[in-house]
Structures are given as structure tokens and as C-alpha cells.
Amino acid sequence: MSIISAKNLSKTFQVKTKEQGLKGSLKAMVSPQYKEIQAVKNISLEVARGEVLAFIGPNGAGKSTTIKMLTGILHPTAGEINVLGLNPTTDRRKLSYKIGTVFGQKSQLWFHLPPLDSFNLLGRIYEMEEEEIKKRISYLTELFEIEDLLETPVRKLSLGQRIRCEIAASLLHKPEIIFLDEPTIGLDVVVKQKIRDLIKTLSQESQTTIFLTSHDAGDIEQLCRRAIIINHGQIVLNESVKNLKYNYMNQKVIDIKYAESVTIDHPELKVLKSKGYAVKIEIDSSKCDIDNTISDLMKLGKVVDITISDPPLEEIISGIYQEKDIGGGYLEKA
Numbered sequence: 001m002s003i004i005s006a007k008n009l010s011k012t013f014q015v016k017t018k019e020q021g022l023k024g025s026l027k028a029m030v031s032p033q034y035k036e037i038q039a040v041k042n043i044s045l046e047v048a049r050g051e052v053l054a055f056i057g058p059n060g061a062g063k064s065t066t067i068k069m070l071t072g073i074l075h076p077t078a079g080e081i082n083v084l085g086l087n088p089t090t091d092r093r094k095l096s097y098k099i100g101t102v103f104g105q106k107s108q109l110w111f112h113l114p115p116l117d118s119f120n121l122l123g124r125i126y127e128m129e130e131e132e133i134k135k136r137i138s139y140l141t142e143l144f145e146i147e148d149l150l151e152t153p154v155r156k157l158s159l160g161q162r163i164r165c166e167i168a169a170s171l172l173h174k175p176e177i178i179f180l181d182e183p184t185i186g187l188d189v190v191v192k193q194k195i196r197d198l199i200k201t202l203s204q205e206s207q208t209t210i211f212l213t214s215h216d217a218g219d220i221e222q223l224c225r226r227a228i229i230i231n232h233g234q235i236v237l238n239e240s241v242k243n244l245k246y247n248y249m250n251q252k253v254i255d256i257k258y259a260e261s262v263t264i265d266h267p268e269l270k271v272l273k274s275k276g277y278a279v280k281i282e283i284d285s286s287k288c289d290i291d292n293t294i295s296d297l298m299k300l301g302k303v304v305d306i307t308i309s310d311p312p313l314e315e316i317i318s319g320i321y322q323e324k325d326i327g328g329g330y331l332e333k334a
């Protein structure tokens, strides 16, 4: 059964336009002109209880706008939303007791206070009993390994430490759904992995429904069963991650640095860039075993550094467009 349902959801922003210079500023004051930005166009989606859904797309695709409408922060221009039986537009307060939100780029913790104070304040805002707040903080502290951070003012935490505290704070009132908007943005590989592991544990242990937006292909691969990809405010693909991986996410990029100059001559590898000692290679993991390839590459010379990454989401979306024969121009404004 769906606990999040959106039908034909749209959001149009009116943005003031202004010609350049003083004359333009005066003109804009006397008779302001507006242009419309259609951030979300006719999106329909359903999310089941306990599901971990990836809602992904490139910059400006409409992810945050959709999340803000699903949580009641923004009102839709058109369409219907039902979250846990409530209409977020009219029942935002009621809904806030049942959901949690984390916006990776915006903090819900008090900047000058230590996280512990924020947790206690939030517990009171959510009208929880003192004993319950204590128990919950203790559970989340252990789960998120934030014991040592509880007394440090938020402004002194690293981004990765802050995000762990942010997610813990959003879970304080045991929400049924958690909306995570770019929780791994700006984090290094190790911290990113830590956050992903935490989200995995959270979903497995408490069956919390997770609506995750990201433009990181690794987030979906590791966390989600289903992914919805949006671009220019529209759904491009709604599919199981298994199919998505099989059809569109086989390419991996290997960056390898050698101590000396090497020549790569491998029939199944595409060399994207080579400076002799630093090489960027594309590999199709459906045709070529990654372990064997790495081992072949390591035999060529002493390796100083190696990373394997996903291609940017833009390239994956480009592949989807080509496969669906939608044509080019996917990155231009629709």
C-alpha cells in the first residue's frame, strides 16, 4: 500500500526579470515583468511503506521542489498529494509529527548549540516525554556513533559529522518516513560510505520509509531497490535499480596513477585520458570483470593511487535518452 502518492504534480515559480543597468532597475520597479519557471511538470509517483526510493536527477531537475511539496514546505501549482493519509499543503503541522527531513545543504540544528541541546529542544517541539527523549537520544547516539560530538557546538563540526547529527535529529520523533535531500553532497568517499551504511541500517532495523534525493549514482546502487529519475521537472524513468544497473549503469571509470609511465593496450578497455603515468579508463562491467581488470592493470607498473567511480549522472541520463530514442538536448532547458 502506498504511503506517499502524488498525482500530476506541478510547480511553477514566477521569477521577476530585469533588464540590465539603472534604466532596467527603474523599469522593473515601475512595471515589474515576470517569467515562469516550470520546476516540476506533471509528476505522478507512489511509494510503499518500508521502501527506500531513490529520486535522482542532475542539478536543477526538480528534486528539491518535489520534496518540498511532499513535505508541505511548498504548495503545488497543480496536482494532488497524499502522504500518510494527509494533504501536506493543508496538514503540514500534523504531518511534521510523522515525517523527518534532512536537507544536506541546510541545517536544522542550532548552529551555536551542541547537538545534544538541539536534540532536547526538538524533542520538546515534538511534545515527547522527557524519559522518551533520553532513551531516543541514547539509541541514536549509539547508532550514529556521535557520542563524542554531542557536546561540541554544531559550527565546529565537520560536514560529515554534522550530517550524522542532522539525520539523528530528524529521527528523534520516530518518523514513519524520512526525506533525505542530498545527504551525501560534498562528502568525501569514506564519509559518504558511512552515511550510506547508516541509511541501510536504518531501513533494515526500523522499516522507516526513505525518500532519498541525490545526483550520485552510487547512492542508488547501494541503497535502493527502485529509482525514479527526473530531468527538467519530468520523470524520465521509474524502474528497479536492478534493471537500471543492468541497462544503464554498467560503465565504471577507473583512475589509476602509476609511479612510472605505462602503455595500456587492452582490447576491452577504453582509455579516456592518458598522460603515461596517469590514466583514466572506462570499463563495461557487464562484459569485463572488474577484479581481473584491476589485477591486469596492476601488473603494468607500480600503482600509486587507484579509484573506481560511476560516470556522472548526466551521462547515465544521456544513455537513457538515447536508448529511449528521445533525442539529444537533454541538458538544455526543456
Ligand SMILES: Nc1ncnc2c1ncn2[C@@H]1O[C@H](COP(=O)(O)OP(=O)(O)OP(=O)(O)O)[C@@H](O)[C@H]1O
Residues within 6 Å of the ligand: 013, 014, 015, 037, 038, 039, 057, 058, 059, 060, 061, 062, 063, 064, 065, 066, 215
Ligand atoms: N524558489 C524558487 N524560485 C524560483 N525558481 C526556483 C525556486 N526553487 C527552485 N527553482 C528553480 O526550479 C528548478 C528546479 O530546482 P530544484 O532546486 O528543485 O532542483 P534540484 O533537482 O533539487 O537541483 P539541485 O540538485 O541543484 O539541488 C530550477 O530551475 C531552479 O532554478
